[in-house]
């Protein structure tokens with residue numbers, strides 16, 4: 165939470181349509197600011213940012229000054245998040261919102277099914293119907309908490325093949341941690357442009373408006389919608405001053421604005437429902453900004469993996485990238501955890517994840533390759549798929565993994581054939597009806613633990 169940087173960013177960006185080539189080029193060479201939780205500032209036009217005050221009598225260049233807060237005004241300084249935006253038109257100048265169809269999006273409280281103690285696993289989401297944009301392609305798997313209480317989280321997947329060309333999205337219910345799995349995304353946000361490819365994650369803070377342009381024909385991935393306290397970096401404790409996700413590797417955008425005529429639909433997610441209002445201009449019209457309530461991208465391959473260099477398999481909290489603390493110290497509303505390439509050297513150790521029953525609830529996804537506790541390939545844990553192991557549901561290595569790892573020769577071993585992650589939450593996850601009844605739900609997941617026979621002498 166330190167440091168201040170300044171930038172002069174890109175000028176106005178191209179309009180919504182026909183911009184895909186330009187978007188690709190932009191993705192390849194985006195200017196970015198570095199750091200986590202920093203007070204950054206950026207102006208797309210020199211002189212657009214007021215100096216020495218947030219809200220002068222008249223903001224420079226005829227812009228409107230607007231504050232966007234991500235925490236209450238009065239929260240402790242160390243976790244206070246807010247940004248000041250200097251825009252062509254104030255966000256307040258919009259007509260009434262009206263409800264639109266929620267599509268496959270669901271919000272908390274999740275009451276369509278009863279919480280299920282069974283281990284559940286899904287294959288990847290089917291390909292999108294042609295013309296599906298990111299917002300239409302969001303499909304809620306489940307979640308917990310209550311949007312109106314700002315507590316809990318939702319797990320979504322997405323599959324899309326079309327740009328959000330004439331609409332933008334903003335989520336009042338929480339921040340969106342986007343985990344691309346197939347294909348890259350260009351995120352045009354109020355703060356500027358970010359690109360995120362598989363292996364990276366992007367975070368859109370609560371309330372920030374953005375639209376998504378697929379950088380590949382079909383894009384798929386996962387989203388953790390965090391209704392609770394904004395994600396922060398975990399404490400490092402005895403690890404020391406460095407390690408895990410290093411703050412300097414987080415990339416924020418520089419200011420870039422759209423000065424285009426509408427109609428543009430603003431879709432606003434509020435207490436689980438989608439509302440829309442039509443504007444005569446793009447709301448991505450922020451010419452300059454400063455603050456710390458910002459979108460960012462992080463490359464998971466930069467994660468500094470800490471592990472055992474003696475014996476035993478450490479608990480996966482050591483792999484926490486981001487944590488959203490709850491009201492109980494040490495107990496996260498949701499953690500984002502990554503299983504990144506690493507060496508395993510433990511002596512006399514069962515090296516893959518152990519058998520366990522966890523008080524926390526675990527949703528796992530796979531960006532690529534395989535996961536070291538589960539068989540890969542068809543019918544197994546595959547990229548784009550996901551598993552849910554709710555509070556106290558017994559799980560761990562499948563039979564094939566147990567047999568392999570309990571007899572393997574324990575040479576130093578590099579695990580670098582996959583990238584798995586976990587959304588781990590203190591509250592059980594209740595599936596939506598569409599997830600519980602999905603055609604891509606694996607009906608025989610329990611079988612992976614069958615045949616684990618007794619070896620104890622009779």
Ligand SMILES: O=C(O)Cc1cc(O)ccc1O
Pocket residue numbers: 477478479480516517518520522526537553559560586
């Ligand atoms: O269930 C899982 O595969 C996730 C997990 C990984 C690990 O290394 C230890 C515990 C755990 O829950």
Ligand SMILES: [Fe+2]
Pocket residue numbers: 520522526553559560
């Ligand atoms: Fe687990």
